[in-house]
Amino acid sequence: MNKKINLGKKHFSSETIKRLSLYLRNSKRLKSQGVDVISSDKLTELLNVTPEQFRKDLSCFGGFGKRGVGYNVERLIDEIESILGVNQQWDIVLVGTGKLGSALLGFEGFSQFNIKIKYAFDSDESKVGKSRGGVKIDSIKNMKRIIKSENIKIALISTPPDVAQEVASKLVDSGIKSILNFAPRILNLPEDVLVSNVDMASELESLIFFAKQK
Amino acid sequence: MNKKINLGKKHFSSETIKRLSLYLRNSKRLKSQGVDVISSDKLTELLNVTPEQFRKDLSCFGGFGKRGVGYNVERLIDEIESILGVNQQWDIVLVGTGKLGSALLGFEGFSQFNIKIKYAFDSDESKVGKSRGGVKIDSIKNMKRIIKSENIKIALISTPPDVAQEVASKLVDSGIKSILNFAPRILNLPEDVLVSNVDMASELESLIFFAKQK
Numbered sequence A, B: 001m002n003k004k005i006n007l008g009k010k011h012f013s014s015e016t017i018k019r020l021s022l023y024l025r026n027s028k029r030l031k032s033q034g035v036d037v038i039s040s041d042k043l044t045e046l047l048n049v050t051p052e053q054f055r056k057d058l059s060c061f062g063g064f065g066k067r068g069v070g071y072n073v074e075r076l077i078d079e080i081e082s083i084l085g086v087n088q089q090w091d092i093v094l095v096g097t098g099k100l101g102s103a104l105l106g107f108e109g110f111s112q113f114n115i116k117i118k119y120a121f122d123s124d125e126s127k128v129g130k131s132r133g134g135v136k137i138d139s140i141k142n143m144k145r146i147i148k149s150e151n152i153k154i155a156l157i158s159t160p161p162d163v164a165q166e167v168a169s170k171l172v173d174s175g176i177k178s179i180l181n182f183a184p185r186i187l188n189l190p191e192d193v194l195v196s197n198v199d200m201a202s203e204l205e206s207l208i209f210f211a212k213q214k
Helices: A014-032 A040-044 A051-059 A073-084 A099-105 A108-113 A140-150 A161-173 A200-212 B014-032 B040-044 B051-059 B073-084 B099-106 B108-113 B140-150 B161-173 B200-212
Strands: A090-095 A115-122 A135-139 A154-157 A178-181 A194-197 B090-095 B115-122 B135-139 B154-157 B178-181 B194-197
Touching: A014 A040, A014 A051, A014 A073, A014 B161, A014 B200, A040 A051, A073 B200, A090 A099, A090 A140, A090 A161, A099 A115, A108 A115, A108 B200, A115 A140, A135 A140, A140 A161, A154 A161, A154 B200, A161 A178, A161 B014, A178 B200, A194 B200, A200 B014, A200 B073, A200 B108, A200 B154, A200 B178, A200 B194, B014 B040, B014 B051, B014 B073, B040 B051, B090 B099, B090 B140, B090 B161, B099 B115, B108 B115, B115 B140, B135 B140, B140 B161, B154 B161, B161 B178
Parallel strands: A090 A115, A090 A154, A115 A135, A154 A178, A178 A194, B090 B115, B090 B154, B115 B135, B154 B178, B178 B194
Antiparallel strands: none
8 A cells, every 4th residue: 555656747636636536435425315415514524624625626627516505416426427537437457367466356346436357467378368257367478469459548466576567667568557556566667657556565564663663 | 545644753754664664575585585695786676776775774773784795684584574563463453344344354464464453343232242353343432441451552444434533533542553544534643643544446546537637
């Protein structure tokens, strides 16, 4: 869960996007409770975000609430989903089908974000042709060609650390723009590629280190 | 995996600690390959960290390599484990035993960091007394007393978002110093508490948002 985000010259920050995610989650929760219209005060009170911040975030994307009237919850959901892009299906690729990669291939949580792992690649030819979580494993030799021809933009890396950089560079060469990296390795990539690092080990070690100081 | 770290007035950064985690992982890998002595160049070449950075990081903690001689791999592991605190056992608590909390209680990966979830708490009295992953669920009413008497410093939060702040504040009141928060909610806590946020949903939505811009 170690985190590094390069957002290049975009005028919105990664923190704005995280907050949009929170607004979306909260709006869905309210909708499920039968709420139709909500004030910015009510929507943000559980999020530790100020109503002002909420309105500012939405205004970055054209602002679609009416002051004093509140937000139509359903429309808010539609708009945020549309801003985030989660209203369309995203085919992604996964590289590295070891223990963690296999777990990710079996993870059912991706579908709620309209994410589908369409291709999985491995350098171990003995795995090629086998299936994990309904996805057939392809040879890494075909990776670049497939990503280009299918115009895929998002990749998960779950390789051993010593090949993660090489794999990441190849992914970027193939046209990948967003990477979620589960390998415990810091990746050096161009500024216009978004890299999120998920590293449970270093997260836990940081917690321990910090607890130890007390 | 959304990340917020407050390190208060400590003179080392959370990034230093993350790098120490990487050095530790790499040193263990080298040891398993039968390597006894390693240069800072070799140790860092797979990590995208410069040898200078490595030596600087270690020097923050008293520096224990010899220039020109290299590092004894076993000693390096011992020293980094000692710095991080992972050479001793850490009993931690978990709050919220729903779907995610139950998965965490069953997660076997904690033991490699000498982490043991010793207590799990829930506000749902119908769950109290039941076991998940070998841990008996206790009432949240007993949380403060147990954390204090057992002198526990680390907690995982896997509650629903609307109670996460309340739970976190109670944890801090009880003496908790490091929190790994899986609830999709931004926590407001004192500066001297380390909070790491793990939010797969907002991570994935950020990836999609960024891919969409291309």
